[in-house]
Amino acid sequence: MxxxxxxxxxxxxxxxxxxxxxxxxxxxxxxxxxxxxxxxxxxxxxxxxxxxxxxxxxxxxxxxxxxxxxxxxxxxxxxxxxxxxxxxxxxxxxxxxxxxxxxxxxxxxxxxxxxxxxxxxxxxxxxxxxxxxxxxxxxxxxxxxxxxxxxxxxxxxxxxxxxxxxxxxxxxxxxxxxxxxxxxxxxxxxxxxxxxxxxxxxxxxxxxxxxxxxxxxxxxxxxxxxxxxxxxxxxxxxxxxxxxxxxxxxxxxxxxxxxxxxxxxxxxxxxxxxxxxxxxxxxxxxxxxxxxxxxxxxxxxxxxxxxxxxxxxxxxxxxxxxxxKTNSNTKKPSSPVLFSEKNILINMEEVDFAYSDNKKILDHFSLTAPQGSCIAITGPSGVGKSTLLQLIAKFIYPQSGAIFANGINIMDIDDDSWREHITLLHQQIRLFHGSIFDNITLANLNASKNEVELAAQLAGVLDFTQHLPQKLNTPIGEQNSGLSGGQAQRVALARIILKDTPIVLLDEPTSHLDNANASIILNLLGTWRGKKTVIIATHDQKIVEMVDHVYELKLLGEKN
Missing domain, CATH: 1.20.1560.10 (ABC transporter type 1, transmembrane domain)
Incomplete structure (x- = not known):
């Protein structure tokens, strides 16, 4: 050694x-x-x-x-x-x-x-x-x-x-x-x-x-x-x-x-x-x-x-x-495709995924999401709803099967190029030390002040910042210090609105919101309908009633 x-x-x-x-x-x-x-x-x-x-x-x-x-x-x-x-x-x-x-x-x-x-x-x-x-x-x-x-x-x-x-x-x-x-x-x-x-x-x-x-x-x-x-x-x-x-x-x-x-x-x-x-x-x-x-x-x-x-x-x-020496499990194609299409059809075909050898999360799962569709992924906790969203975002990779965007395997698409077309709202919101304004503009550093304020308004951020002395310039501490869970989620949602991508992935978007603020998500779904492809992992029945199609996941048995 x-x-x-x-x-x-x-x-x-x-x-x-x-x-x-x-x-x-x-x-x-x-x-x-x-x-x-x-x-x-x-x-x-x-x-x-x-x-x-x-x-x-x-x-x-x-x-x-x-x-x-x-x-x-x-x-x-x-x-x-x-x-x-x-x-x-x-x-x-x-x-x-x-x-x-x-x-x-x-x-x-x-x-x-x-x-x-x-x-x-x-x-x-x-x-x-x-x-x-x-x-x-x-x-x-x-x-x-x-x-x-x-x-x-x-x-x-x-x-x-x-x-x-x-x-x-x-x-x-x-x-x-x-x-x-x-x-x-x-x-x-x-x-x-x-x-x-x-x-x-x-x-x-x-x-x-x-x-x-x-x-x-x-x-x-x-x-x-x-x-x-x-x-x-x-x-x-x-x-x-x-x-x-x-x-x-x-x-x-x-x-x-x-x-x-x-x-x-x-x-x-x-x-x-x-x-x-x-x-x-x-x-x-x-x-x-x-x-x-x-x-x-x-x-x-x-x-x-x-x-x-x-x-x-x-x-x-x-x-x-x-x-x-940590081996990256990122799979880099030899000749990555620079993806630039706006109307995107997503197909998941016979996708298998497991975090460990003895427990498979997804087994020959297939999904079709046409451009402008709104799809809900439901099922009990631990069934693989968040996993499915991470697969589409290329954070993890299927063991078998494939995910296609307009007929192109997303594994062949350049990572940065693909993620320019995707936004993902995680369950665990991560905001950085800085102002609320800075955290929103992380999605688009070239955005104007008016564009940032409009995104903040649509996400309900202005509803609570208007009562703060520094408004959108209010500083955020470590681990979202100074904001409640719901407020942090609304700031993260404003980032998604500002990035304005054709594909939106939402992981339990109403989990930290009360009924009044959950209506913000419902209103956005109505606004995005027909314009963006929205795939939502959720338990919320109100969201399920609004979507075009529901895929219900079930727990798979463990291998002996």
């Missing part, structure tokens, strides 16, 4: 290859500046301490040293900007890819996804990739190149010091690899726990009123506390490993530097001559090597610091990959 996730992360870095290359080059150039700076500093100290050089004779070296300090600071700032842009590019591209993939899923697939878990993945878990692409990925390349440059430089000064660095260097990446084996799995578990916790909290918040009515709100306290403590313990376990591993990495590098410092000190005192090109080591040589030793381990130590970003990204990648 870790290897496949890591390979996926590498693939996703392609949109930011230029930014990543610039980040790597700036990091390497910054390291080369440090080498030159160390050489100048060791020379300056040697000249002052042993040769009693004056400020005048060292002026050029001091100016160069100061310029290198500013150059190094500039490189560091530039690398931060470049690294941020590289991670931002990848995260933006990944979010767009996830949203594009979600849009390919059928509506029933989207409704099956847990909102809290999906939100956590698209926000927190994609954001968790930032450290990998901004820090770890460029540092991984720098860790290979820069220590090699420093090692070659040290070998030119003293082969034994270079050999000591060469021997001790692999200990750090080896230890990081051992840490990574455990932390990647811990991070993956942690993100899964976060997704579950987000979904659970959102469900509780959305159902808080129901829980309070049944006196179960306080009973959820212990469950929330257990889930929160579990997440806290997982997080603290990861942090504990991070702190301990950082301390261990520092210990390895400190011991290595100390060994080199002792060796150089003994060389300066004349006790050791092995490894030096001359009989005696100079102070400039010793200082230069000693200054380079920490810089040799610095990229490795930084990689160790960023290694947890790698483990975090690998853990987060699992949930993101799961979204992208």
């Amino acid at each position: 870790n290897k496949s996730n890591y390979a996926w992360l590498m693939t996703e870095s392609k949109p930011a290859h230029r930014w990543l290359f610039l980040s790597i080059m700036v990091g390497i150039l910054s390291g080369i500046v440090i080498i030159i700076q160390s050489k100048l500093l060791s020379t300056i100290i040697d000249q002052v301490y042993l040769h009693h050089a004056t400020l005048h004779t060292l002026s050029l070296l001091l100016i160069g040293f100061c310029l290198l300090i500013f150059l190094r600071v500039g490189f560091s700032a530039l690398r931060e900007i470049i690294s941020f842009n590289s991670a931002k590019t990848i995260k933006t591209n990944l979010r767009e890819k996830c949203f594009a993939h979600l849009m390919t899923l059928a509506p029933n697939q989207l409704s099956a996804l847990k909102t809290g878990e999906l939100t956590s993945t698209l926000i927190e878990q994609i954001e968790a990739l930032h450290g990998f692409f901004a820090d770890y990925f460029p540092q991984m390349v720098i860790t290979v190149v820069l220590p090699l440059i420093i090692l070659i430089t040290v070998f030119t000064q003293n082969w034994l010091a270079g050999l000591l660095l060469l021997i001790t260097a692999p200990l750090i990446p080896l230890f990081m690899a051992l840490i990574g084996m455990g932390t990647a799995k811990l991070n993956q578990d942690n993100f899964e726990a976060l997704s579950r916790m987000s979904a659970y909290f959102l469900d509780l918040l959305q159902g808080l009123t129901t829980l309070s009515l049944f006196n179960q709100a306080r009973a959820q306290f212990n469950t929330i506390q257990t889930i929160s403590n579990d997440y806290r313990e997982k997080t603290m376990r990861i942090l504990r490993i991070a702190f301990l591993s950082t301390a261990t990495l520092e210990l390895f590098s400190t011991i290595s530097i100390a060994i080199i410092a002792v060796y150089l000190g003994l060389g300066l005192l004349g006790f050791l001559k092995i490894g030096f090109s001359g009989v005696h080591i100079t102070l400039a040589q010793a200082l230069f090597i000693l200054l380079l030793a920490p810089e040799f381990f610095m990229p490795l130590r930084q990689l160790g610091t960023f290694y947890h970003a790698r483990a975090e990204a690998i853990g987060a990648a699992t949930e993101i990959i799961n979204i992208l």
